[in-house]
Amino acid sequence: MTVIFYIAAGVAVVSTVMVITRLNAVHALLYLVVSLLSVAVIFFTLGAPFVSALEVIIYAGAIMVLFIFVVMMLNLGEEAAAEESKLLTGGMWIGPGILALILVGEFIWILTADAGQAIPGTVIPPQAVGISLFSTYLLGVELAAMLLIAGIVGAYHLGHRKHKSTHRFLQEGGSE
């Protein structure tokens, strides 16, 4: 059923175009979530169910939640309240909703189809991925661990609100 792939590909392209053309960051994030979900469907049709689950959980879940936290932290105040009232009543939910409904329809289609018919080609099970990850690419796993530690330390260092700088160069232009 390659048609599932093509429908999901169309949804991905449309929602990505909507991401880069939105003016409001929250609207763009909604479309970005839909885009990532459709890419997860594409992974599933390509025979990579493990990575498809990771895409939903980590990309569309965790990373997008980080984005939303930061966007919500950035615009506090009257403007944000007005924006939120527009967000709750406006018709901007229709676009992502329709695209997500297409993906839900595909999901139901895959579930109701016969096993093996929904996914063309060979399916690579998570066991094979795990075995390859922890034998051939063990060095890469350790490098990824170091990268994550560097990311944690860097994010803590940058996100920490520093006290007022007393350095004269930083005081002149830095606070404006």
Add this chain to the structure above:
Amino acid sequence: MISIPLESGLLLAGILFALGVVGLLVRRNVVFVLMSLEIMLNAAGLAFIVAGARWGQPDGQVMFIFILTMAAAEVAVGLALILQIYHRFKTLDSDAASKMRG
């Protein structure tokens, strides 16, 4: 057994990557620039998955897991940088932070 052709998968990855590049070049808001980076990383991961599915090997998925890890670390640092830029310049325009002060 009909499988999805390699060309269409790679074409989709190319389209998504090009959209990410366009967003990166066109938008001035730092949040949108970071989102475009995410789109580009995702497209690169999609290319890895398509190639891995073509050969039936798990290596593509392993590379995608590494890309996922890198994207998570990059997003954490990038969002912290965005917060710093906003506190310092009171704007999200990336042109505001174009000058270095050595």
